[in-house]
Amino acid sequence: MTAASLTYFRGRGRAETTRWMLAATGVDFVNVPIDTADELAALRASGKLPFDQMPLLEIDGLNLSQSSAMIRYLARRGDLYGDTDTDAMWCDMVAGVTADFAETALQAPFKPSAEIAIADLRARFAKFGTLFEARIKAQGSGFCAAARMTFADVVLAEALSSYVEWCPDILHATPRLTALSETVTGAARIAAYLASDLRYPKPGDDYVIATGRVLQRALPAHMPDADRFVV
Ligand SMILES: N[C@@H](CCC(=O)N[C@@H](CS)C(=O)NCC(=O)O)C(=O)O
Structure with missing residues (x-):
């Protein structure tokens, strides 16, 4: 059913x-x-x-x-909201900024050309990519909000997947983001x-x-x- x-x-x-x-x-x-x-x-x-x-x-x-x-x-x-109030707070913060970040990818197909869409995505990634990388480093688990995977990781990986579709090399200087993305997309159910x-x-x-x-x-x-x- x-x-x-x-x-x-x-x-x-x-x-x-x-x-x-x-x-x-x-x-x-x-x-x-x-x-x-x-x-x-x-x-x-x-x-x-x-x-x-x-x-x-x-x-x-x-x-x-x-x-x-x-x-x-x-x-x-x-059960993807972390284990503590602090985890939940980080989930909400990261999911919120991810929504801002993802908006550029949502708008990409509506742009006048692929070149313009890609330039917009690269500019947006230049602003947020290193900040996401720093967040994952500070968390220390390989995830962005908690010691285990949360919905914030899922929506971040979803947004990144669109960025990578348009700009295949965009994660080259952000190894933690790359690893997070691979962990989420490699999880059996998501794969x-x-x-x-x-x-x-x-x-x-x-x-x-x-x-x-x-x-x-x-x-x-x-x-x-x-x-x-x-x-
Ligand atoms: N913040 C909402 C946005 C929903 C939204 O804008 N939906 C559009 C389609 S993508 C829609 O139904 N527009 C018609 C309307 O607003 O009347 C969400 O993420 O679900």
Whole structure:
């Protein structure tokens, strides 16, 4: 029996940290893709979206909104929030800055060119990469928030995976980040997720166009007929 379902565009986006956390905590799930404005309207009419936004995570009889709430719910449920209040505080701090850091990767496919996206990612990594490295060193466990893996490591590794997809050499001077990333992506459940059909590919123009079609909003200005879905 499926334990959870995750409703979102047919792609990674703001649902991807939740997918990694579902995998990390051993929850079977299905992706429920929303491909059209009518499907989104029906979802909104269902009353399952308290703030009208996707992603939607259905689990344990609950309808969860906000990816930050999803990852924390799963962290508590799956014992990935550390062991002490101090661990939890570090989890929240690192997960918070990781969300800021990840935003550049989320925006990358919407940029006018790969060169611009890569320049943005490199600039963002130049700001945060050594700070993450220092945090892992200070923690002393090889992880970023506690003596064992937490959800902060999972979401950090998820963000790094996107940076590496765009900039394969970007971790070359940050050995602790590299090791953390390898530990998380090598964990059996996450490795199985990444190799599965549940894992969507690196987002490209098709994904950007799909988000515009579903949300009926303008595409990035560099795209032809950018207002094609605006009603
Ligand atoms: N902070 C939220 C952002 C959710 C969000 O912006 N979702 C977009 C799609 S990626 C959406 O549903 N937009 C439609 C709307 O806001 O009405 C999260 O991480 O879950």
